[in-house]
Amino acid sequence: MDSVERLVVQVSESNRLLHQGGVSRWRISLMLLDNTAELLLKRECDSRLSLNHLGQGYYESVCAALERGETEEQPTQFDDDDELPRKLVDVKVELERELASDEELEKIESEFAPKVAYLQRNDVFSPFHAAVLRRLHLYRNEIYHDDKVRPATVEAAAKIYTYVVCDLMRRSSTSGVPIAFSVPTPELDALYPEQQHHPYELSRYADSLLSLSPIDTAEKLAETLSEHLIDRLEELDLDLSYVQTRGSNFGVVVDE
Structure with missing residues (x-):
């Protein structure tokens, strides 16, 4: 539960910084969100790969059965009587997707x-969603490692990342390490005094955190994306102006 509490508090603090405004706060917000995203991805990967070593053994047995000319899984005592055996070629493909070397x-x-690549391969999210995650992480690396902050886009990036992180929370199927219900959660209690906090539920906080953010509706997300696009187009105009004039009037947008 403590990991759930930390993740929820991080997004809550990011929301507070976004509402306060300012490039420095937007930068910190983006770093908090990126860390939250990576921890959510890790939780999901850990859950799906917890029995990877057993799956590898079964994969080897499936390959051996195919080499012997077998075509279907052998029934077990746990199978339903009316359940048809699966094709071994389908099982092999499924295991290749689910397992990791x-x-x-x-x-x-x-x-x-x-x-991101592993979870995309297992249909946790789409290729487009994966591309957005990778790009936002690269942007975070720029502002964190290189202190390369783009004032025109850092706010939009943090707002978009808020939406992405809350969406990841909704998709979360993991509980982390099971704990007793009696574990204290003072920070969650302060944020949600009327709620009981379940140690297995992270997704329940996603809608609330998003509703308290500056991007609480689809319309605001669209507005943020539009503003971001306009800023990028203006940057492109400046770049074109620089190229066309060889820098002689850099900073003056060329109006075609």
């Missing part, structure tokens, strides 16, 4: 992009 596991554990 030792090398991939190491990368999933330590890097952002492999987590």
Whole structure:
């Protein structure tokens, strides 16, 4: 539950910073959201890969059965009587999607992009969603490691990341490490004094956190995306102006 509490508090603090405004606060907000996103991805990967070593053994047995010319799974005592056996070729494809090699596991554990790639492969989110996550993470790296902040876009990036993180919370199917119900949650209690906090539920907080953010409706998301696009187009105009004039009137937008 403590990990759920930390994630919820991080998004809540990000909301507070976004409402207060200012480039420095937007920068911190983006870093909080990126950390939350990576932890959510890690929780989901850990849950799906917790029995990876057992799955690898079964995958090897499926491959061996296919080599022997077998075509269907052998029934077990746990199968329903009216359930048809699965085709081994389908089982092999499913296992190849769900399992990860030792090398991939190491990368999933330590890097952002492999987590995204693994979950995309398993249909947790779409290729478009995955591309947005990767781009926002790269933007976070710019502002965190290189202190490269783009004032015209950092606010929009943080708002968009808020929506993405809350969406990840909704999709969350994991509970983290099970704990007793009696574990105190003072920070969650302060944020949600009227609620009982279930140690297995993270998704229940997503709608509330989004509603308290500056991007609480689809219309506001669309507005943010439009403003972001306009800012990027203005940057492009400046770049074109620089190229066309070889820098002689840099900063003056060329009006075609």
